[in-house]
Amino acid sequence: MSADDLDLAVTLAQEAGEILLRHWHDRARLTVTHKRAGDFVSEVDLAAERHLRNGLLGARPGDGWLGEETGGEGQSDRRWIVDPLDGTTNFLRGIPQWAVSVALQDHDRLTVGVVHDPLRGETFAARIGGPATLDGARVSPATTATLEPALFGTGIPFGTLAHIDDHAADIARLMPLCAGVRRMGAAALDLAWVAAGRYDGFWERRLQAWDIAAGLVILRAAGARVEGWHSSESPEDTGTVITATPGVFDAFAACLRQG
Incomplete structure (x- = not known):
């Protein structure tokens, strides 16, 4: 894992988020395709994935790729795993719960993860071994100890x-x-x-x-x-x-x- 793999993933996830935000208030005009019952893809999914693919593989040309919309590509010990718009149905219906997801897999082990929420301006990020952060501040799970309040x-x-x-x-x-x-x-x-x-x-x-x-x-x-x-x-x-x-x-x- 390169020292700046996480920084690269954060930057590109946030840039993809900007692409999505530009279409958020004009989403009724998007071209939408049904992949299967209840599962959709729009032109903005494809635009965000294209930006992520070009940026990640442009910076790491030897890496492999797995994107939700474009599938797998390349043979490498390292592979980027990307969902350019997790929550497409929410996005298309105006429900403010969707995100960009970018991960790096290295020798069958997940080593970098970024989940960017463009609407809230929140970026969750981590590399293997921690810490996990939200906009640079460390986060940790709740301290709940029983099911009743969970x-x-x-x-x-x-x-x-x-x-x-x-x-x-x-x-x-x-x-x-x-x-x-x-x-x-x-x-x-x-x-x-x-x-x-x-x-x-x-x-x-x-x-x-x-x-x-x-x-x-x-x-x-x-x-x-x-x-x-x-x-x-x-x-x-x-x-x-x-x-x-x-x-x-x-x-x-x-x-x-x-x-």
Whole structure:
């Protein structure tokens, strides 16, 4: 990992955020394509991803690439994993919950993560080993110690995804035990918010690498616990993530894993 990989990712994520902001108040004019039921891509997604790809690979020409909209490219031990607009549906509907997500994977290990929230002007960032920061100030998970006051985030499957019933059962088990569950529609921000103590935990099944890669770096650097659906699994391998502040992780995971 180059010393300035994190700085590069922060700069380009913020620049991509500026591209998105320029279209935020004129989004009704955007060309939008349906990828599948409930899943959209717009011309601004593509413009932001193009900027990120050109900037990252221009600065690191030997690196590989995985973008949500443009797919994989290149063979390298290092690979940038990018979601140029996490929360496209929110963006298109005028819901102010969306972000730019940029991560670096080096020899199968995630080493850099940046989640930039253009509307709030917030940038969550970390490199392997920490610290995790929000606009340069160190962040850490909440100190919540029991489920009763805990607030959790999740992502509810949409369209024809097969695990909708499983997720409904998760919520039915968890809701009587905690203070609430939120479904905000941008997993990258959900993970960053756990790292910063805004949520006490988050879970979701079968996400894509670009949904979670940056957030996983930030969570681990902040000191949150992160596992797959089973304790022996990692979210990088399965796309399923359970994460929480250390004080509630065991009880939270135990509740979910009853299903």
